[in-house]
Amino acid sequence: MKIALIGYGKMGKEIEKVARSRGHEIVCIIDINNQDDFESEAFKSADVAIEFTNPMVAYNNYIKAFKAGVKLVSGSTGWMDEHGEEIKRLCTEGGKTLFWSSNFSLGVSIFSAVNKYLAKIMNQFPAYDVTMSETHHIHKLDAPSGTAITLAEGILQNLDRKDKWVKGTFAAPDGTVSGTNDCAANELPIASIREGEVFGLHSVRYESDVDSITITHDAKSRGGFVLGAVLAAEYTATHEGFLGMSDLFPFLND
Ligand SMILES: NC(=O)C1=CN([C@@H]2O[C@H](COP(=O)(O)OP(=O)(O)OC[C@H]3O[C@@H](n4cnc5c(N)ncnc54)[C@H](OP(=O)(O)O)[C@@H]3O)[C@@H](O)[C@H]2O)C=CC1
Numbered sequence: 001m002k003i004a005l006i007g008y009g010k011m012g013k014e015i016e017k018v019a020r021s022r023g024h025e026i027v028c029i030i031d032i033n034n035q036d037d038f039e040s041e042a043f044k045s046a047d048v049a050i051e052f053t054n055p056m057v058a059y060n061n062y063i064k065a066f067k068a069g070v071k072l073v074s075g076s077t078g079w080m081d082e083h084g085e086e087i088k089r090l091c092t093e094g095g096k097t098l099f100w101s102s103n104f105s106l107g108v109s110i111f112s113a114v115n116k117y118l119a120k121i122m123n124q125f126p127a128y129d130v131t132m133s134e135t136h137h138i139h140k141l142d143a144p145s146g147t148a149i150t151l152a153e154g155i156l157q158n159l160d161r162k163d164k165w166v167k168g169t170f171a172a173p174d175g176t177v178s179g180t181n182d183c184a185a186n187e188l189p190i191a192s193i194r195e196g197e198v199f200g201l202h203s204v205r206y207e208s209d210v211d212s213i214t215i216t217h218d219a220k221s222r223g224g225f226v227l228g229a230v231l232a233a234e235y236t237a238t239h240e241g242f243l244g245m246s247d248l249f250p251f252l253n254d
């Protein structure tokens with residue numbers, strides 16, 4: 001399969017290696033300095049483009065790739081609030097294709113299914129209150145992480161006593177802490193910590209007066225995100241519309 005890369009940073013470089021090792025050809029790499037290449041024949045020849053950039057530029061990259069007629073896989077986070085509905089509409093009604101996930105790792109897909117199931121169980125146990133936390137490397141631009149938001153949405157859909165997630169405490173790279181986890185009974189706080197080179201640590205904690213139950217996903221490297229993104233690209237080559245991990249692993253939705 002012919003793959004184009006948009007964004008050649010930490011994820012883009014690792015995706016290049018894994019895609020080649022699975023027999024794919026990298027036909028074009030677009031970074032911040034060669035934006036004209038969206039119009040190149042090399043880019044247009046790609047079966048799929050894989051985009052990992054940042055919250056500020058992802059939307060524009062999607063529009064440029066759509067214009068060039070190239071299907072997209074993207075893991076960029078932090079753009080959904082502003083542009084999510086428009087991009088989904090372009091895919092569901094406008095004939096464009098984007099496979100997007102806040103987290104491509106197979107482990108997080110499993111974690112997400114467990115998270116939803118646990119939230120459903122907790123409807124029967126009102127003594128437990130729920131909080132979330134996510135820890136990432138100091139270079140990360142968005143907070144809470146895209147994964148934390150997706151996990152929070154999974155809780156809100158399944159736990160009747162919560163209807164909104166809110167930003168909790170933020171621990172900055174220099175150790176200063178701002179914000180609070182105190183919130184109304186219907187709110188789910190997400191604490192964010194930025195330290196060192198942490199790849200991605202997500203926890204959901206249910207606490208009563210007598211005990212607590214915590215589920216955690218801890219990425220040991222970027223390997224899981226990278227493999228998942230390449231698997232998603234292989235899937236996207238033969239599918240259309242607004243796609244996600246629930247299309248790749250439908251059995252996790254039951
Ligand atoms: N869904 C998932 O599984 C995962 C998602 N992510 C998300 O993916 C995104 C990228 O992560 P990561 O690779 O670690 O970030 P990096 O900052 O390492 O890489 C992003 C790259 O994009 C480049 N870039 C900036 N603007 C443009 C542009 N307009 N067009 C093309 N390239 C551009 C940057 O260049 P320069 O440095 O010169 O600005 C940089 O090389 C983030 O939003 C992160 O949250 C990350 C890991 C997993």
Ligand SMILES: O=C(O)C1=N[C@H](C(=O)O)C[C@H](O)C1
Pocket residue numbers: 077102103136140144145146147148199200201
């Ligand atoms: O920026 C990162 O590194 C990551 N971002 C994603 C997110 O915002 O959830 C996924 C992963 O946790 C790594």
